Amino acid sequence: GGFLLNSMDYVRKFAEDNFDPFEAYKIWHDFAKDNLFGVEINDQIARVCKMNMIIHDDGHTNVISFDTLAPLNKIKNHHKQFKENSFEFILTNPPFGATVKSSEKEKGFLDQYDLGSKSEKRKNQKTEILFIERCLEFLKPKTGVIGIVLPDSIALNSSLQYVRDYILSKTQLLGVISLPDFAFVHYGANVKSSIFYFRKLGKNENIKDYNTFMAISKRIGYTAAGKEDTENDLVTILDHYKRFQNSPNSFIIDKEFKEYI
Numbered sequence: 001g002g003f004l005l006n007s008m009d010y011v012r013k014f015a016e017d018n019f020d021p022f023e024a025y026k027i028w029h030d031f032a033k034d035n036l037f038g039v040e041i042n043d044q045i046a047r048v049c050k051m052n053m054i055i056h057d058d059g060h061t062n063v064i065s066f067d068t069l070a071p072l073n074k075i076k077n078h079h080k081q082f083k084e085n086s087f088e089f090i091l092t093n094p095p096f097g098a099t100v101k102s103s104e105k106e107k108g109f110l111d112q113y114d115l116g117s118k119s120e121k122r123k124n125q126k127t128e129i130l131f132i133e134r135c136l137e138f139l140k141p142k143t144g145v146i147g148i149v150l151p152d153s154i155a156l157n158s159s160l161q162y163v164r165d166y167i168l169s170k171t172q173l174l175g176v177i178s179l180p181d182f183a184f185v186h187y188g189a190n191v192k193s194s195i196f197y198f199r200k201l202g203k204n205e206n207i208k209d210y211n212t213f214m215a216i217s218k219r220i221g222y223t224a225a226g227k228e229d230t231e232n233d234l235v236t237i238l239d240h241y242k243r244f245q246n247s248p249n250s251f252i253i254d255k256e257f258k259e260y261i
Contacts, residue, residue: 003091008028089147096150096191096193128154149179176213183220186224219233220233
């Protein structure tokens with residue numbers, strides 16, 4: 001539940017810095033109870049996440065154990081607030097590398113996705129590709145934003161141009177941050193990946209010409225062995241992204257980061 005816990009701590013710190021103790025407690029506690037949602041297919045991990053959030057003073061009630069890729073109506077029946085066009089922020093590191101095969105799923109499973117077999121007949125599809133579409137379904141139009149970790153194949157493989165076309169037709173690509181190849185080695189994943197950050201377009205919104213922030217991180221606060229590293233490029237990259245937001249056409253890049261941002 002790291003994404004949820006960090007979001008809760010962010011709001012808690014803001015509340016404690018700006019309001020009296022009693023009001024601050026109510027603000028961040030209500031936020032945790034009403035605004036934090038999580039979905040995890042593994043029931044044991046979901047239970048651990050809930051317990052972790054209880055230990056950190058709650059926000060666990062909207063964490064569900066369910067298949068995020070299941071038909072939306074089934075997810076809504078399980079928890080009514082998990083519905084399309086309803087979330088303002090999504091943070092996710094979806095599983096990738098696995099293949100969803102239509103032969104192993106209920107009839108019509110891939111047909112629910114444009115990137116499945118709804119638009120073009122396919123017998124299987126990668127999980128990370130289906131996750132992109134599902135997350136976009138959950139996001140609020142025009143204002144909803146997502147930070148998602150994806151394998152670099154999404155950005156680079158010529159065979160996946162249709163996925164890039166789909167993303168660019170539905171979103172404004174705000175930023176791409178390349179992670180070092182050891183980022184998830186300590187957790188057993190060797191796939192080179194990046195953080196993609198985009199905003200869902202409104203119903204009739206159509207933007208063609210805009211700037212996108214891109215950066216390469218070399219050091220991310222820990223080593224390939226999982227040991228702490230005092231250097232973390234992501235802190236400086238975030239600072240530069242905030243500058244970019246304020247002045248996308250002419251923001252200043254620190255000298256030592258000229259080659260990486």
